[in-house]
Amino acid sequence: MGASYGMDVTINGVEIEDVGFTWDLTPKRLRRGEPRPAVKSPVDGWAVEVPKLLAMVDAIESTGGDFDTLREVLLGTITELLPNGCCPTCEEYASVHQDALAAYEEAAAQMAARAATMTDETHPFVVTRSAAIHLWKCPAAPREELIHPGATLKEFIHGKVVDGRRDPFQRPPWEYEPTNGVRRMTGDELAEWIRSVRGPKGGDNYRRCNRCQPALPVAYTSAASDAYLKD
Numbered sequence: 001m002g003a004s005y006g007m008d009v010t011i012n013g014v015e016i017e018d019v020g021f022t023w024d025l026t027p028k029r030l031r032r033g034e035p036r037p038a039v040k041s042p043v044d045g046w047a048v049e050v051p052k053l054l055a056m057v058d059a060i061e062s063t064g065g066d067f068d069t070l071r072e073v074l075l076g077t078i079t080e081l082l083p084n085g086c087c088p089t090c091e092e093y094a095s096v097h098q099d100a101l102a103a104y105e106e107a108a109a110q111m112a113a114r115a116a117t118m119t120d121e122t123h124p125f126v127v128t129r130s131a132a133i134h135l136w137k138c139p140a141a142p143r144e145e146l147i148h149p150g151a152t153l154k155e156f157i158h159g160k161v162v163d164g165r166r167d168p169f170q171r172p173p174w175e176y177e178p179t180n181g182v183r184r185m186t187g188d189e190l191a192e193w194i195r196s197v198r199g200p201k202g203g204d205n206y207r208r209c210n211r212c213q214p215a216l217p218v219a220y221t222s223a224a225s226d227a228y229l230k231d
């Protein structure tokens with residue numbers, strides 16, 4: 001993911017217009033779950049247009065300036081481009097991070113409110129992200145979990161360092177979802193969910209755990225989709 005900017009800079013009163021600053025720090029296509037490249041300093045990945053850089057050197061020479069001026073201008077321009085202090089990818093997704101934090105807070109409040117009303121009798125079923133149905137008491141049934149997007153924008157985009165490895169997320173930040181997609185349900189909710197995923201010809205687009213063999217609240221048409229589920 002790259003980015004280009006045309007910036008006007010001033011060296012000792014000499015104005016140089018539309019200097020090309022480009023940024024690219026994606027060495028290769030990332031596979032799912034692979035850590036995104038870390039940005040160690042805000043100058044990582046930046047290049048400056050050479051003819052304009054030479055014009056800056058000329059401006060220093062003709063005005064009797066020194067290289068500190070050039071350093072300040074280059075670093076100052078990059079700082080101006082990165083109000084969040086990391087990289088252009090972070091800048092691009094700053095508002096997505098804010099939305100993700102809000103979605104997390106909302107999901108946490110909803111989960112807490114729902115948990116307070118649930119019992120083994122009222123909510124006996126669990127549906128996973130991959131459309132497997134379990135009984136809540138099944139040892140193989142996963143639990144509803146919240147996934148925090150990262151407290152800072154930098155964590156959100158580049159992942160936290162956990163045990164020396166980056167990236168706790170299985171999806172890119174822009175596909176962030178506040179939960180692991182597992183949902184505990186009442187019988188009525190499960191019946192509604194099964195109707196929503198059932199194919200147009202009545203095929204079952206879900207699997208029923210073969211370990212807990214939940215008795216479903218609707219007619220079950222395909223015992224062939226029973227599967228022993230490890231997760």
Ligand SMILES: [Zn+2]
Pocket residue numbers: 039086087088089090091154157158
């Ligand atoms: Zn960044």
Ligand SMILES: [Zn+2]
Pocket residue numbers: 133134135138139140141209210211212213
């Ligand atoms: Zn099960």
